[in-house]
Amino acid sequence: MREALFIKKNAEKWNEYQHSVPDNPDETADRFITLIDDLSYAKTFYPKSKVTRWINGIAANIYQSIYQNKKEKYSRIFQFWKYELPLLFKKHHKVFLLTTITFIAFVAIGVFSSMHNEDFVRGVLGDEYVNMTEENIAKGDPFGVYKDENPFTMFVRIGFNNIRVAFLSFIGGFTLGYVTLRIMWSNGLMLGTFQYMFFSKGLGIKSVLVIWIHGTLEISAIVIACTAGFILANGILFPGTFSRMVSFKKGAKDAAKVLICLVPIFILAAFFESYVTHLMSQTYDKDASAGLPIWASITILATSFAFIVWYFILYPIRLHKKGYQIQPNGIIHRLNVADE
Numbered sequence: 001m002r003e004a005l006f007i008k009k010n011a012e013k014w015n016e017y018q019h020s021v022p023d024n025p026d027e028t029a030d031r032f033i034t035l036i037d038d039l040s041y042a043k044t045f046y047p048k049s050k051v052t053r054w055i056n057g058i059a060a061n062i063y064q065s066i067y068q069n070k071k072e073k074y075s076r077i078f079q080f081w082k083y084e085l086p087l088l089f090k091k092h093h094k095v096f097l098l099t100t101i102t103f104i105a106f107v108a109i110g111v112f113s114s115m116h117n118e119d120f121v122r123g124v125l126g127d128e129y130v131n132m133t134e135e136n137i138a139k140g141d142p143f144g145v146y147k148d149e150n151p152f153t154m155f156v157r158i159g160f161n162n163i164r165v166a167f168l169s170f171i172g173g174f175t176l177g178y179v180t181l182r183i184m185w186s187n188g189l190m191l192g193t194f195q196y197m198f199f200s201k202g203l204g205i206k207s208v209l210v211i212w213i214h215g216t217l218e219i220s221a222i223v224i225a226c227t228a229g230f231i232l233a234n235g236i237l238f239p240g241t242f243s244r245m246v247s248f249k250k251g252a253k254d255a256a257k258v259l260i261c262l263v264p265i266f267i268l269a270a271f272f273e274s275y276v277t278h279l280m281s282q283t284y285d286k287d288a289s290a291g292l293p294i295w296a297s298i299t300i301l302a303t304s305f306a307f308i309v310w311y312f313i314l315y316p317i318r319l320h321k322k323g324y325q326i327q328p329n330g331i332i333h334r335l336n337v338a339d340e
Contacts, residue, residue, distance in 0.1 A: 001045070003045070003046050003049060003051065006041070006042070006045075006046075006051070007051055010038060013034075014035075014038075014054065014055065014058060017031050017035065017058050017062070018058050018061070028062060031062060032059065032062045035055060035058055035059040035062065036059060038055050039052070039055045039056055039059055042055055057325070080257075081261075083319065083324060084257070084326060085257060085258075085261055086311065086312075086315050086316040086319055087316060087319055087320065087324055087325070087326050088254055088257055088258065088326065089258065089312055089316050090316035090317060090319065090320045091254070091326075092227065092231050092254065092258075093313075093316070093317075095227055095230050095231055095234060096223075096224070096227045096312070098230075099184070099223055099226050099227045099230055100223055102181075102184060103184050103187075103188045103223050103226070104188075105188075106184060106185050106187075106188025106189055106192070107188045107189075107191050107192040107195075108192060109188070109189060109192065110124065110188060110189040110190065110191065110192020110193040110194075110196070111192040111193070111195065111196045112192075113189075113192075113193070114192065114193045114196040114197070114200075115196065120193065121193050121196070121197050124189055124190055124193040125190065125193060125194065125197070130197070132145065133145070133197065137201060137203070141281075141284075142198070142201075142203050142206070142207075142284055143206075143207075143210045143211075143277075143280075143281035143284060144281065146210070146273070146277050146278050146281040147278055147281055147282070151274045151275050151278055152274070154273070154274040154278075155270050155271060155273075155274035155275070156270075158269075158270040158273055158274060159266060159267050159270035159271075162218060162221070162222075162266040162269065162270060163262075163263060163266050165183065165187075165222060165225070166221065166222065166225035166228075166259060166262050166266065167225075167259070168183060169183050169184075169222070169225040169226045169228065169229045170225060170228045170229050170232065170255055170256070170259045171229070172226075172229040172233075173228070173229040173230065173231065173232025173233040173236075173251075173252075173255060174232065174233075174236075175233075176233050176236060176237060177229060177230050177233035179229075180226050180229030180230060180233065183222075183226060183229075184222075184223075184226050187219075187222055191219065195207065206284050208301075209280065209294060209297045209298070209301070210277060210280045210281055210283075210284065210297070211277070212301050213272050213273075213276050213277045213280055213297055213300050213301060214269045214270070214272035214273035214276070214277050215269075216301055216304035216305050216308070217265050217266075217268060217269040217272065217304050217308070218266070218269040218273070220265075220304075220305075220308045221262045221265045221266055221269065224258065224261075224262060224312065225258075225259065225262055227258065228255040228256075228258040228259045228262075229255065231251055231254050231255040231258065232248075232251050232252055232255040233251075234251055235247045235248045235249075235250055235251015235252065235254075235255075236248050236251065272300065276292065276300065279291060279292040280292040280296075280297050283297075
């Protein structure tokens with residue numbers, strides 16, 4: 001049988017098997033047996049054809065759905081972090097890229113505006129904070145703000161606030177991304193202004209070594225949280241071939257999963273800010289007897305940055321290239337698993 005005829009006779013059946021999940025386990029078993037027969041025929045006569053890979057993927061999906069209930073209860077959590085979340089993020093890499101570029105642009109606006117208007121810094125950060133920072137710099141303790149509060153109290157307060165901001169960024173998607181964009185604007189502007197203030201006083205490198213111990217994870221997580229908000233907005237605005245309601249539900253589900261992954265990141269960032277940044281700030285306090293070595297700061301900063309780049313950018317691309325996919329029923333499968 002010619003390949004074109006083989007596809008024409010079975011394509012409708014394969015599409016149904018791929019996009020619908022039967023309630024009857026006997027029907028699932030019948031589908032699997034039918035697909036195995038089709039796969040055997042395809043591998044015999046069209047071994048290098050795309051249709052063979054397609055049938056193989058559908059069969060692998062059904063196979064996993066049959067045996068998924070036999071997995072240990074913790075395997076679902078393992079699968080979520082190892083496969084589902086990275087593949088989900090790969091699906092929305094373009095949204096993440098656009099969000100990152102927009103945030104960097106807002107930071108640049110903050111820096112540029114601060115350079116050309118001295119009052120802009122106080123307008124964004126507030127007179128009280130700027131005056132306090134200038135007093136600390138004059139006393140030889142430029143980062144004293146990180147030592148003014150009990151570390152545990154600071155940890156709880158910062159962790160809660162970061163999670164709150166992430167949740168608001170997600171909810172902002174319901175406003176078609178307007179609120180999410182406003183949160184990005186305020187945080188980007190504040191970051192640019194904040195960093196310029198220290199660089200203008202000759203403390204730029206020191207501020208990076210102190211503040212970005214926690215800032216690397218914290219700022220990255222805020223950008224990712226805004227990405228979740230835009231994923232939700234994108235599901236509402238651009239349904240594609242789906243109905244708007246179906247598209248909205250898919251976008252909301254994806255965005256919520258992205259948001260969930262940020263909770264441990266924000267908690268770790270809050271821990272760094274409350275305890276580690278606290279120690280590093282003493283390194284540049286002329287009256288302090290001890291502090292954190294500079295190499296430790298660089299190690300934490302570099303490790304945090306490498307983790308964000310690897311887990312949210314490189315690893316998802318690697319999984320995608322290896323053929324891992326998320327099926328409509330949520331099952332993860334790898335193309336050509338039957339060939340391995």
